[in-house]
Amino acid sequence: MIIVGELINASRKAVGDAIKREDQDFIRKLAIDQAEAGATYIDVNAGIFVGKEGHYMEWLIENIKAVTKLPCSVDSPDPKVIEQGLKLNGDDVMINSISLEKDRLDAILPLVAGTPYKIVALCMDDEKMPETTDQRLKIADQLINKLVQNNVKLENIFVDPLVQPISTDKSYGMGFIDSVSEIMKTYQGIHTICGLSNISYGLPERKFLNRNFAVMAIAKGLDGLLIDPLDKKMMSSICAAETLAGRDDFNVKYLKAYRKKMLEV
Amino acid sequence: MSVQKIYDAILELEDEEVEAAVQEAIDAGVDTSVILNEGLIGAMDEVGRLFSAGTLFVPEMLMAANVMKLGLDMIKPLLKGDNSGRGIVIIGTVAGDRHDIGKNLVSMMMEGAGFEVIDLGIDVPAEKFIEAAKEKNADLICLSALLTTTMAAMGEAVAAIKSSGLPVKTMVGGAPVGQDFANDIGADGYAPDAGEAVLLGRNLMAS
Numbered sequence: 001m002i003i004v005g006e007l008i009n010a011s012r013k014a015v016g017d018a019i020k021r022e023d024q025d026f027i028r029k030l031a032i033d034q035a036e037a038g039a040t041y042i043d044v045n046a047g048i049f050v051g052k053e054g055h056y057m058e059w060l061i062e063n064i065k066a067v068t069k070l071p072c073s074v075d076s077p078d079p080k081v082i083e084q085g086l087k088l089n090g091d092d093v094m095i096n097s098i099s100l101e102k103d104r105l106d107a108i109l110p111l112v113a114g115t116p117y118k119i120v121a122l123c124m125d126d127e128k129m130p131e132t133t134d135q136r137l138k139i140a141d142q143l144i145n146k147l148v149q150n151n152v153k154l155e156n157i158f159v160d161p162l163v164q165p166i167s168t169d170k171s172y173g174m175g176f177i178d179s180v181s182e183i184m185k186t187y188q189g190i191h192t193i194c195g196l197s198n199i200s201y202g203l204p205e206r207k208f209l210n211r212n213f214a215v216m217a218i219a220k221g222l223d224g225l226l227i228d229p230l231d232k233k234m235m236s237s238i239c240a241a242e243t244l245a246g247r248d249d250f251n252v253k254y255l256k257a258y259r260k261k262m263l264e265v
Numbered sequence: 266m267s268v269q270k271i272y273d274a275i276l277e278l279e280d281e282e283v284e285a286a287v288q289e290a291i292d293a294g295v296d297t298s299v300i301l302n303e304g305l306i307g308a309m310d311e312v313g314r315l316f317s318a319g320t321l322f323v324p325e326m327l328m329a330a331n332v333m334k335l336g337l338d339m340i341k342p343l344l345k346g347d348n349s350g351r352g353i354v355i356i357g358t359v360a361g362d363r364h365d366i367g368k369n370l371v372s373m374m375m376e377g378a379g380f381e382v383i384d385l386g387i388d389v390p391a392e393k394f395i396e397a398a399k400e401k402n403a404d405l406i407c408l409s410a411l412l413t414t415t416m417a418a419m420g421e422a423v424a425a426i427k428s429s430g431l432p433v434k435t436m437v438g439g440a441p442v443g444q445d446f447a448n449d450i451g452a453d454g455y456a457p458d459a460g461e462a463v464l465l466g467r468n469l470m471a472s
Contacts, residue, residue: 011413011441047413048441077414128387129363167323168366201366202323 001238002041002158002191002224004073004094005034008060009045016048019056024063031064037229041094041118042068044085045075054084061088073120073226079107086111094118096226097160100125100143113150120193121147123162123179131169136161136179144187158193158224159183166209167202173213177220184221193224207231215241223247232264239263267293271304271336276311278328280335287336297343301379305336309377313460323370326459330373351379352470355397355433356407357389360418364411367439367459371407374459375466380405391418391425398426398433404470407462408452410439420450427451434469438462 007030010016018026031042042064046056053076061072065088073094074085082095097120098108112119123130123139130136140159147157161179164172176199180192199213200206211234214225218241227234236257243254257263267290274282290300312329315321321329356372358365365387376382383401385393394406406426410419419442423435434453437446447455454469456462 050413050417077412124363127363129365165323165366168327168369204322 001218001242002193003039003229003235003238004041004043004096004193004224004226005037005039005229006043006195006226007034007228007230008042008064009075010048010056011045019046019049019060022059027060027063028067031068031070034229035068035070038235039070039229041073042070043073043075043096043226045096046081047076053078054081057081057085058088061085073118077104079104079111082108082111086117091116094120094158096120097122098143098147099123100139100146102126105143105146109146109150112147112152115152116156117152118156118158119147119152120158120160122160129164130162131164131172131175133175133178133182136175137182140179140183144190154187155189155191157187158191160194161192163194163196163198163213165201166199173199173216177217177222180217180222181220184223191224192222193226194222195226207233210234211237214238218242219245232262236263236265267295268299268304268307271300272308272311275305275308275329275332275336278325278332280332283332283336284339287339291340291343297340300340301337301344305333305340306377306379309333309374310463312377313374313463315460317458317460326370326374330377333377352381352404352466353401354380354382354405354407354466355385355394355401355403356382356409357385357394358387358409358411358439359415359422360388360390362410362412362415362418362439363387364439365409367411368407368409370459371409371438371456371462374463375407378463378466380466391422394422395426395429395431398431399429403433405434405436405466407436407438407466410437410442413441416441416446423450423452436462436465436469 010019044060046053049056071092072089073096074082075096076082095117099122101124121143123136125139130139161176163176166173183192196210196214200209215237239257242248243251248254270286274286316326354375358368372382372384383397398406408419408422410416426435436454437452438456444455454465456465
């Protein structure tokens with residue numbers, strides 16, 4: 001499972017405040033904690049700082065790089081900020097994200113064309129947000145073709161089929177999961193990724209729902225998640241789901257997690 | 266009392282019961298404006314309050330609105346044009362923002378509160394808000410933004426509405442938006458959720 005640790009995001013109040021006072025220790029600790037908890041990438045988002053986003057993106061990446069070898073996921077809607085972030089990374093970096101929205105596509109595609117960067121491909125275009133599996137697959141297909149035509153390898157693409165709240169339409173859960181299943185079958189070697197919190201919008205005990213939804217999606221092939229890796233119950237459920245889905249030879253990862261007392265059941 | 270039955274049926278999310286209760290009230294000669302205001306809208310006010318308090322959740326609010334609409338459709342032919350006084354609301358997500366779930370909830374609760382709601386949908390440019398407000402003689406424009414990147418467009422839209430000189434109030438909302446931001450851009454009000462939006466809408470129109 002590819003875990004993108006989501007905690008270094010300026011829209012989280014404690015992180016936004018830490019960035020404002022340029023609190024290096026706070027950011028570095030968040031990076032170390034996520035690395036130790038099993039993150040594969042550290043997401044970096046300074047989106048709330050209009051005009052200073054690029055500056056803070058650089059500052060955050062420098063501090064993360066100072067304490068961990070984990071690659072970063074450069075998370076911004078602004079191509080200039082992404083470019084700034086990419087400069088501080090080597091080849092092992094993720095861009096979050098490209099979409100089929102024309103402005104975003106035109107701006108981000110040149111940054112990723114012909115590179116070995118990983119890229120999150122969000123299933124959105126300039127129309128209404130996709131609701132059905134068919135709508136998601138149509139966008140995914142166009143987006144994947146654009147990327148592959150521009151010399152991005154399939155194994156570097158992480159399609160995000162877009163999770164929508166189950167509280168507003170009961171078909172949204174399986175609409176997403178069926179999309180994951182189709183994408184993983186159709187484009188062998190590609191990845192799928194998502195954030196989870198949207199699924200539980202408007203309902204109580206959100207973490208509980210998020211966790212169960214992750215398990216369902218993993219069963220159908222989801223292999224990337226943008227989550228809080230410090231959430232032990234979530235990480236334990238992911239570990240169990242991967243083992244149960246047959247993605248853990250001889251159950252090695254599960255048993256290792258058990259012996260390291262990392263399973264919170 | 267028949268109207269109490271209507272009120273209870275909505276809060277219990279019982280669609281068949283609300284239809285039976287409305288029919289009973291009509292047959293008993295209860296004034297349609299009483300059915301509407303004390304039964305249907307009264308119940309939706311309570312739904313909004315319970316939602317704001319965190320007691321009711323989004324799917325329950327959606328169900329209540331559907332149930333309420335069944336009752337409303339039954340009395341609509343009987344209303345003698347006496348439902349126009351509550352105000353006209355224009356609503357939409359600002360330019361560049363296509364996230365409409367929050368906006369749809371507010372739109373629905375505004376309708377449930379008896380406002381005439383004109384929903385302009387998603388990615389609405391400032392001129393379109395102004396045009397619609399002028400055409401419909403609207404009392405209130407509600408603007409929604411979910412992204413930090415579209416907050417600027419919200420500020421621009423509110424400024425454009427103000428400088429149009431139309432006698433219309435503005436209300437803003439959405440995940441990254443707060444009271445401070447609303448003050449900064451000169452909006453007349455900010456509502457944190459759909460229940461509060463209804464209360465604020467009434468206050469703004471009364472002022």
